[in-house]
Amino acid sequence: DQQVKQNSPSLSVQEGRISILNCDYTNSMFDYFLWYKKYPAEGPTFLISISSIKDKNEDGRFTVFLNKSAKHLSLHIVPSQPGDSAVYFCAPISTGANSKLTFGKGITLSVRP
């Protein structure tokens, strides 16, 4: 049973445009949501997070939106840069139950110069 779904395996955008990466989840116990970025041959790097009590969190070019009723979150990157090309993982966590991150399969983002 896949609790975290990133249904689009890849996304290609032009440099300077907006990248929107989507994530859906099924477990209503998730109350904190993280995004990680991964380059080949490296471990995932923490990017941005959002608590379930918020619907938006912004950090520079990165904004995460959370729609709890729809169990959906999205990561917006604007403007997109070639260095953003990587695999992005959505990773929710249930802070009250345990501390394991539950990762989606990831989305490969390619930003074209």
Next chain:
Amino acid sequence: DTGVSQDPRHKITKRGQNVTFRCDPISEHNRLYWYRQTLGQGPEFLTYFQNEAQLEKSRLLSDRFSAERPKGSFSTLEIQRTEQGDSAMYLCASSLGTSWHEQYFGPGTRLTVT
């Protein structure tokens, strides 16, 4: 560099052999996690420690797997009698008690079982 480090970065072994991986977390982090990532999948949780106590193990962690964190600092993950299905990237992460949900990952150890 004060990030999470893992050793070795790559390991090739023959089926049936034992292997051991090491993880050194960020120094002040009291939580340490092990994850496994196979091709085309996201990382999957294996186990985690708070200080030296192993608090949770995934059902993915069969009896052939054992993890330790003897002094609450570095951790080792041992796989006995390796199988081809053990081939994966083994990732270690650590977090601080005050913001434990933000986990910081090491570069991983890529295991290939031939």
